[in-house]
Amino acid sequence: MKNHKMLFRKAEGQLTVFMALVFFLVVSLLMAQYRSAVFYVRRADAERAAGLSAESFLAGYSRPLRDYYQILAVDGGFGQDTFQEEMLEEQLWYVFEKNVKAGFGAGNSADTEMEEPVFTLLIDGDWDFFLREIQLNRMDAAVSDGIAYIMEQWKEKNDRAAGDLSRKRAEAEARVEAESASADANEAAGQEGNNEQAEDAGQPDSNREPVTDPRDFVAEIWNQGILAAACPEDFAVSEKQCPMTDVSFPEAGQKIQRFIDFKDDASIQDLFGGWDGILEPEAGLRETVSDGAVQLYIMEVFDHAAAAESRVGHDRVLDYEVEYILAGNESDSENLKTVLWKLLAFRCVMNLSHILMSGEKGLQAGQTAALLSTALLIPQFTEVVAFLLKCAWAFAESLSDCRTLLKGGKVPLMKDDTTWYLTWEQMLHLDSQMLDGDSGTEGIDYQGYLQIFLLLMKRDTKYRRMTHLMEKNIRLLPEYSGFRMDNCIYGVQVVFDCDFGQGGMQRVQTALSY
Incomplete structure (x- = not known):
């Protein structure tokens, strides 16, 4: 019998292989x-x-x-x-x-x-990011209703003043034509008698005091220039100049100056016509609501002519910065002239409205107009002369308003008898010292009127001129001599x-x- 050896696989070997696989x-x-x-x-x-x-x-x-x-x-x-x-x-x-x-x-x-990065510019075709920085932490001023009201008043009163003058002129011409036709129908003897009576009436009494025409002095002071007419006597006008041809976003300036003849009704009509677009409002005044924060910002970081002391601690190329934003000229004096002209136009229309609504003031101007028209042998044009005298009175009051504002006083938008400054007696004996105004404690100050003008100007123009001042002032630093806003990221x-x-x-x- 053969012996057979049995071979068995140990369990430990299987476990080792399994553990290795698990491991x-x-x-x-x-x-x-x-x-x-x-x-x-x-x-x-x-x-x-x-x-x-x-x-x-x-x-x-x-x-x-x-x-x-x-x-x-x-x-x-x-x-x-x-x-x-x-x-x-x-x-x-x-x-x-x-x-x-x-x-x-x-x-x-x-x-x-x-990869090549994409840079978002601060000003790239629009002003969104620029305005986002400006409006940060500033509340938008709710000014749309107030500004709309002011513009409605401005338009209504300016158009009414121009229309009143046209109507009075037409009525006077109609009376002249009627009198001429009536004279042709009269007999020769009656014609001569009427002419003699008219000549006698037109001859001034030798004992009568000569009639003073206040329009002469208003024209005289205006011909000295708006800075001499509308600035207080001790007001020092800045002589700074700065060319703005090398800025990132060029914008043309605005200069306003014109001759005014208060004895010529056509000149006054042209004046009212030119004032229609002097405030440059954009279409849709409601859009100015979002612009309220910008006005607050401008008054925080830029200076103006009536500031008692400079609020800006750095060097500046121009002293009248807010005036530059409004006018865009290269010199402080030209910018101040343009702003004063806007202010003068605004105040003149508002002041004339008060005169036209005041029976007492109308009577005073009418009496002087009757004397002047009689002395000039044009009694049929008494109403026209009266209106021109009222315009001269409103204009002189406006010059006084400008001086009051530049001295730090206040002037209300719509005046009444208590806030009116120049009496008719003062108008008949007018001199430059009478125009210096008073303290003006009621109403709006110079900065307030600037804010009104800023809200009513074109937004793109305003923002461009703001960047001009930023660039130019920063370039005064040696290490930023070539700084440009269009390079800002x-x-x-x-x-x-x-x-x-x-x-x-x-x-x-x-x-x-x-």
């Missing part, structure tokens, strides 16, 4: 989790580096623009007049690369690249690629603005 499976899972963790950590590092790059970029805002005008924006020209795109890109890439290599497990092995969008090796390519995108 490799667990290790693979752990390695996969590790690789996944590394992937997400590196991605997080790349995203953090991209965010830090954008934040670091925007943290380099222009200090003068922030300190002077409370606007955050990066100077893309680094104080020069050209946009330094390569330097800006290098700045973004450098910060990203340094932060990536400082991240977990990256070291110097990470290879970084950057409000936000950035950029894409980074980062290769960590072994298939660890990461692409991250970031976008940030103020």
